[in-house]
Amino acid sequence: MTRGYSDLQEKRWLKDPSMSQTSTIALSFPEADVAFLTLDMPGKGANILASSVLDELEQQLDELEKRDDLAGLVIISGKPGMFIAGADLREFAASLDIERDQTVKMCRRGQQLFGRLSKASFVTVAAIDGICVGGGAELAIWCDRRVMSNGSKTEFGFPEVKIGLYPGWGGTVRTPRIVGLSNAVEMITSGNSVSPREAYAMGLASNVVSPEQLPAESIALIRQEQASQQFVSDRKQWSLPLDINETEMGFLGITAQAVIRQQTKGQYPAPMAALEVMMEAAGCDAETACQMEADGMSHLFGSSVNASLINIFFLNDRIKKDTGIENDSVVPRTIDSVGVIGSGIMGAGIAAANVKRKVPVVIMDAAQDALAKGVQNVMQEVSFNRETRSNDVDRAVELAPFLNIGSTDAEIANCGVIIEAIVENPEVKKKLFARLEPQMREDAILASNTSTIPITELAKGLKRPEQFCGIHFFNPVRKMKLVEVIRGELTTDETVATAVAHAKRIGKLPIVVNDGPGFLVNRLLLPYMNEAVTLLSEGASIKEIERAAKAFGMPMGPITLYDMVGLDTAVYAGKTMVEAFPDRVPVSPVVPALVKAGRLGQKSGAGFFSYNNRKRRAEPDPSVDEVLAPYINGNREFTQEEITSRLFLPMLLEATRTLEEKIVRDARDADFGLIFGIGFPPFKGGLLFWADTIGAANLVEQLKPIESIGERYKPTPLLLELAKDNRKFYDV
Secondary structure, eight states: OOOOHHHHHHHHHTTOTTOOTTOSEEEEEEETTEEEEEEOOTTOSSOOBOHHHHHHHHHHHHHHTTOSOOOEEEEEESBTTEEEOOBOHHHHHHTTTOOHHHHHHHHHHHHHHHHGGGTSSSEEEEEEOSEEETHHHHHHHHSSEEEEEOOTTOEEEOGGGGGTOOOTTTHHHHHHHHHOHHHHHHHHHHOOOBOHHHHHHTTSOSEEEOGGGHHHHHHHHHHHHHHHOHHHHHHHHHTSOOOOOHHHHHHHHHHHHHHHHHHHTTSOOHHHHHHHHHHHHTTSOHHHHHHHHHHHHTTTTTOHHHHHHHHHHHHHHHHHHOOSSSOTTOOOOOOOOEEEEOOSHHHHHHHHHHHHTTOOEEEEOSSHHHHHHHHHHHHHHHTEETTTTEEOHHHHHHHGGGEEEOOSHHHHTTSSEEEEOOOSOHHHHHHHHHHHGGGSOTTOEEEEOOSSSOHHHHHTTOSOGGGEEEEEEOSSTTTOOEEEEEEOTTOOHHHHHHHHHHHHHTTOEEEEEEOOTTTTHHHHHHHHHHHHHHHHHTTOOHHHHHHHHHHHTOSSOHHHHHHHHOHHHHHHHHHHHHHHOTTTSOOOSHHHHHHHTTOOBGGGTBSSSBOOSTTOOOBOOTTHHHHHGGGOOOOOOOOHHHHHHHHHHHHHHHHHHHHHTTSSSSHHHHHHHHHHHHOOOGGGTOHHHHHHHHOHHHHHHHHGGGGGGOGGGSOOHHHHHHHHHTOOGGGO
């Protein structure tokens, strides 16, 4: 075996005085007739294809193409576990308002630059270790061959549909010609990556080797191709129309359209646009197909959906970098162990989230039968293998030592953080804290998973309220990435920063919220749910309300959400909000009446809907009308637009109040919380981002016809101020 690539790099580069410390691409020659272009963006954890990097690539190819003694070129990354993370989305965001012809030119520039890799006089190989997605995957697909590492981070994919686009630098053209139209359609329209093993099986990768073997394998592949000249034949074949019969094309088109419609519900145009361009271009040569790809991209780039989804990318990026505090000098502590009190759905979920990341957990519950069931649920979750979709005995054996059962306070008191997940009753919680806190380590954090009770109220009586905070997980914990870290009046920066860092450690995305009833997500969710019941009382049908919410883009209607949350839970949470905001939270007897009738939602088999079927899916239940009849005070027709306004404008106005009260530090936190907490439609970019696209002045006008309904529909001072100054929420 040849020496490791890093050794070859060091030997060559130390002799290259021209190598710039600020450049991303370095040229080296591990063998006399083999060039390596190594991407290593300075000061960044990932390589991205910014315009400056494309310029560098162009310059490097200009020089290499002048040579007549090269056998091959290898493009590789100097960052372990990272090939190329795609294009520079900040440049995209800054260009969203360009004209369509400029979009076409932008695409054609990338196609023609990368296309040079398929026309060079030498063999071109992409040596991929780690993430290779987006523009990076397009660069690799233009190479003659791809070698992938078997590293845990290695993946290959085209996620552009997730930002409202499709591959525009030749990805829709080259991919179907290399791996077949069916494979290409699945990859590009889903936006999902494939593993090295999957890439090899479909012919995308020539080989899969260890990361250390990538350089040597790439060179060996160049020698093989030069000897066989197979790459020359492939280049010719991949420049031609696809060889596929009409019957196969028709079946693929119909099947793919059905899947895309089911998944996007017509609200995300990019997957269908990608399918159409690949189907239409299948009968064309590659050059014509590239032009079709660029023309089609001009209809997607800069669209409202594209802008919204790019905004969500930046919301994600912001949260990943956010420490939760403004003081950079505060260093979060590393949590060495977690105590969880309460082994119900939430407690077991919190415990499992930590055990999966190999954080030692002690779980306790006053009820021994509940504890036994909770422990069983934890182990089932942590041992689940996604690939086999079954429980994995090896995983269970590996992770079981990280879960411990506590029967006394002393067994849990030594944990670095203790999270309470018991009944949503402030007095019960306070009694637990008073008993537990004196036994805890002096540096430990005590936290509550409460969803509505103010943290400052729960902290009363504690000896160390500065080390107390809310760490609010969402149900189901295994699926929901969002965590609210709630700062009480006395909570310190160190406590907040430590809670934020630990949430990220276990794979969650935390937002920091200042204290207040309902915190952020539930405070904004309840106006939406309350208004649905009010509309019901005024004569709107369940079907109309559900249809309007889902047409807006919500994953489920508010009536279905009531049943999923549990109507008894909703009543209890609602009391907290009524007490806090009596002037703008209408009190309806509808939900309490259903609870009194034993209709608690999914968990009882009936709520607004019936779930008494084999799959326990929501079905209309005529018997609910008897319970609701005494509380229906109207029978007029509602337009879908009216229902939509009634559902979402109170939520928006409540969001403006959270900004006024500084419940969140930034409007972006509110948007992130609603997208990942309740499923606010991503294609709208977030509640306040959506409001900014409408404009504050237009929102004030929309409120005028319904202001008289109540305080909850009156424009807030912040909204009026923004309307007057023609400013946006994202400016606040």
